[in-house]
Amino acid sequence: MQELLALTPMRCRATLQPRDPRRHQSAIMKTIRLTTRDIVAMKARGERIAALTAYDYTSAQMLDAAAVPLLLIGDTVGMVVQGEATTLPVTLEQVIYHSKMVARGAHRALLLGDLPFMTYQVCVEDAMRNAARLMTEGGVGAVKIEGGIEMAPTIERIVKAGIPVCGHLGFTPQSTHALGGPRIQGRDPSAAVSLIAQAKALEAAGAFAIVLELVPALVAAEISQRISIPTLGIGAGPHCDGEIQVFHDLFGLYTDFQPRHTRRYLDAARDITAAARRYATDVAARAFPGPEQTSDLAPEVQAQFRSLLQTA
Numbered sequence: 001m002q003e004l005l006a007l008t009p010m011r012c013r014a015t016l017q018p019r020d021p022r023r024h025q026s027a028i029m030k031t032i033r034l035t036t037r038d039i040v041a042m043k044a045r046g047e048r049i050a051a052l053t054a055y056d057y058t059s060a061q062m063l064d065a066a067a068v069p070l071l072l073i074g075d076t077v078g079m080v081v082q083g084e085a086t087t088l089p090v091t092l093e094q095v096i097y098h099s100k101m102v103a104r105g106a107h108r109a110l111l112l113g114d115l116p117f118m119t120y121q122v123c124v125e126d127a128m129r130n131a132a133r134l135m136t137e138g139g140v141g142a143v144k145i146e147g148g149i150e151m152a153p154t155i156e157r158i159v160k161a162g163i164p165v166c167g168h169l170g171f172t173p174q175s176t177h178a179l180g181g182p183r184i185q186g187r188d189p190s191a192a193v194s195l196i197a198q199a200k201a202l203e204a205a206g207a208f209a210i211v212l213e214l215v216p217a218l219v220a221a222e223i224s225q226r227i228s229i230p231t232l233g234i235g236a237g238p239h240c241d242g243e244i245q246v247f248h249d250l251f252g253l254y255t256d257f258q259p260r261h262t263r264r265y266l267d268a269a270r271d272i273t274a275a276a277r278r279y280a281t282d283v284a285a286r287a288f289p290g291p292e293q294t295s296d297l298a299p300e301v302q303a304q305f306r307s308l309l310q311t312a
């Protein structure tokens, strides 16, 4: 309970008066959803931010129960759920569809929706319309856009329209073909300095946070120190203000490859495969379903049924 109170946004604490324990519990259940302001405040308080991707109702429920404060409905859904080779084929409709599921499962976390490839690059008007759809139809509290200084005017317009935006620098998966695949960005000094300038441009444009993907640790540390908004690292070392990881990587559900920047906290694919094998063996051996999973006619009804069968 202490843990829940500690993680409850400041403004709802006043509503949590523990008199009747059941009312107290239900007050916590009604906790207001975190906003981008809460996430920015975590950096100001020196609290590290643990963010994860989520794509469906059940996983969102689990992550909310674990008090993960930020859930990204990422276009990685294309790779880890749909089995595509890149994030490029993912559509806005799909991100909206998955965002709705996550919004039904998670009631506390800030939901961040990824704007897919070419839903914001063509023109600012497109970007604003699509960001608004993701927020109003998908139920997210913020959107994420990949790119540096060139995206600053778009970010500024979206933010001014009332839609919080998270930037994404370093390796930007929607540019995988141009970047030659997933590789560390900002390795040489001038590219590293340029990354700092890009981060400052996104902050000036009004972004509330920036994902730093595949960036050298020292560069990520410098960026994190030089801007006031949180950095969320993925393959960017330990000095970012928070970390963001892909659900299926962290819990061992995606086994095509394991990125170096992830750590397996669970080997779910191995465990599920073993469990499925036990299930298949039990079905083959008529050991499942058993008496606990079975309902049948009452003995007297069985007798009537059998006698009716004889005349049928």
Ligand code: KIV
Pocket: 053, 072, 073, 074, 075, 076, 077, 114, 211, 213, 234, 244, 246
């Ligand atoms: O789409 C996604 O999951 C992402 C993360 C890799 C940060 O952008």
